[in-house]
Amino acid sequence: MSIIEAIKKRESVRTYTGERLSEELISQIGQFIAQHKAPFGVNVRIELINTVAGEKPVKLGTYGFIGGASDYLVLIYEEAPMAEEGAAYLFEQVILFCTDLGLGTCWLGGSFSRGDFKKQIELRSNEVLRIVSPIGYKSDKKRFIESLIKPESRKKNPRKPFNALFFDKDFTTPLEEDKAGIYRQPLEMVRLGPSANNKQSWRVILDGNVLHFYKTPAYGFSAIDMGIALCHFEQTCIGLGIKGKFKVLDAPQDKSAQYSISWISQNE
Numbered sequence: 001m002s003i004i005e006a007i008k009k010r011e012s013v014r015t016y017t018g019e020r021l022s023e024e025l026i027s028q029i030g031q032f033i034a035q036h037k038a039p040f041g042v043n044v045r046i047e048l049i050n051t052v053a054g055e056k057p058v059k060l061g062t063y064g065f066i067g068g069a070s071d072y073l074v075l076i077y078e079e080a081p082m083a084e085e086g087a088a089y090l091f092e093q094v095i096l097f098c099t100d101l102g103l104g105t106c107w108l109g110g111s112f113s114r115g116d117f118k119k120q121i122e123l124r125s126n127e128v129l130r131i132v133s134p135i136g137y138k139s140d141k142k143r144f145i146e147s148l149i150k151p152e153s154r155k156k157n158p159r160k161p162f163n164a165l166f167f168d169k170d171f172t173t174p175l176e177e178d179k180a181g182i183y184r185q186p187l188e189m190v191r192l193g194p195s196a197n198n199k200q201s202w203r204v205i206l207d208g209n210v211l212h213f214y215k216t217p218a219y220g221f222s223a224i225d226m227g228i229a230l231c232h233f234e235q236t237c238i239g240l241g242i243k244g245k246f247k248v249l250d251a252p253q254d255k256s257a258q259y260s261i262s263w264i265s266q267n268e
Contacts (some may be wrong), residue, residue, distance in 0.1 A: 001027035002241045004081030006096040013104030016068035016136040021050065025101060029135075032097045039230075039246070040065055041084030043078040046094055048135075049120050057118060062134075066106065069134030072115055073098075073105070078126050085260065088227025092132060092193075093235065104138040107131060107194055109221050119188065140227050149188065159191055160200050166191075166206045170225050171254055175206055182267070186236040190229045196221035202229045203257050212249070214257035233263065243267050 001009070021029075029048060038044040049072045053060040060072060063195040073094065077087035096106045112132050123129060163174035166187050177184050183206060195201060201222045204214040213230065230246065237244060243266040251259045 001100045003096065004185065004189060007192055007236070010096060010099045010105070010194070012106040012194065013134070013136075013138045014066055014106055015139045015141060016066075016070070016104065016134060017139045018068040018070055019137050019138065020050065020070050021103075025103070026100065029094070029098065033094060036090060038077070038090040040082040040086040040089075042080060043077050044081050044087045044090050046091060047074045047076065047121055048072070049074060049117070051268075060116045060120070062108065062132075062229040063111050065108065065111040066134045067198055068139055069136050071135045072117075073133045073135050074121055074129060075131040075133075076121065076123065076127050076129050078124075078181065079128060082261075084127075084130065084223035085227035085230060088224040089231040089234075092228045092231040093135075095133065095169040096231075096235075098135055102137075105135050107133055107196075109224060111195055134159045139238055153170060158198060160229045162188065162191060164249045165203055167203065169207050170205065171203070171257070172254065175204075180206060182240070182242055183237075185240060186233045186242065189232040189236040193225075193228045195228065195234045199225070201225050204258075205252070209267075210249070211263040213260045213262065214254065215255075215260055216257035220256050222258075223260075230248045230261070237263075 010077060026048065034044050051060055052068050075087055075091045077083050098105055107132055114129060117132055118129060162177050166175040167173055168175045168179060180187055187204060201215050201217060202225060203214045203216050213226065215226050244263050245266065247259050247264055249262045251257060251262055
């Protein structure tokens with residue numbers, strides 16, 4: 001499965017069958033995590049917790065948002081500049097790999113008991129446990145809480161249009177898809193990315209061979225959302241053979257948006 005296919009296939013799964021992951025799947029996921037590092041020099045580790053592996057079941061509270069999950073991925077990182085963005089980038093890579101394996105996942109930032117998860121993970125003094133995700137097989141059964149979390153109106157119109165998120169040279173000129181050139185598909189994959197409460201807080205300015213990424217409005221999970229967007233963008237570029245790199249520049253500032261980082265094209 002290509003990265004584009006994985007991004008399009010990924011969905012937030014909140015109800016699981018309860019079936020444990022096989023040892024083979026656990027090994028594949030572990031190998032993938034071991035072979036990939038977070039960008040921006042960020043120190044990250046991702047742990048896999050099983051709630052029923054020991055003699056006594058482990059209680060991991062999710063306030064009813066998740067049902068039937070027996071396995072969880074836990075994102076832990078050391079505090080540093082761009083730490084949240086880099087950690088979220090790597091976590092989304094793992095999420096998309098799990099999607100490719102046919103597994104369901106769901107980003108959880110606030111709707112879980114940190115105390116429960118911290119009992120299962122030994123944190124160092126400079127580490128943060130920020131995000132978790134159930135991982136397993138999607139159940140066909142629907143719980144009542146899912147209709148409250150994801151109403152029909154949101155299903156039908158889940159994402160902002162392309163020209164509401166991406167801009168040409170400055171924030172006054174919306175970028176139309178036919179003007180995005182080789183970056184049309186990478187930006188479309190950014191548009192399809194998950195974000196906290198579906199806020200889609202990232203904005204991108206395309207200026208020649210440079211793309212500037214911004215967060216707007218800044219809120220508790222905007223850096224996490226940005227990391228997901230950067231992952232979708234760069235990994236799609238890699239998949240399409242588009243060369244470039246991320247770098248912090250002296251980019252244009254804006255009252256309505258906070259600058260994060262830029263992508264510099266290296267295509268000849």
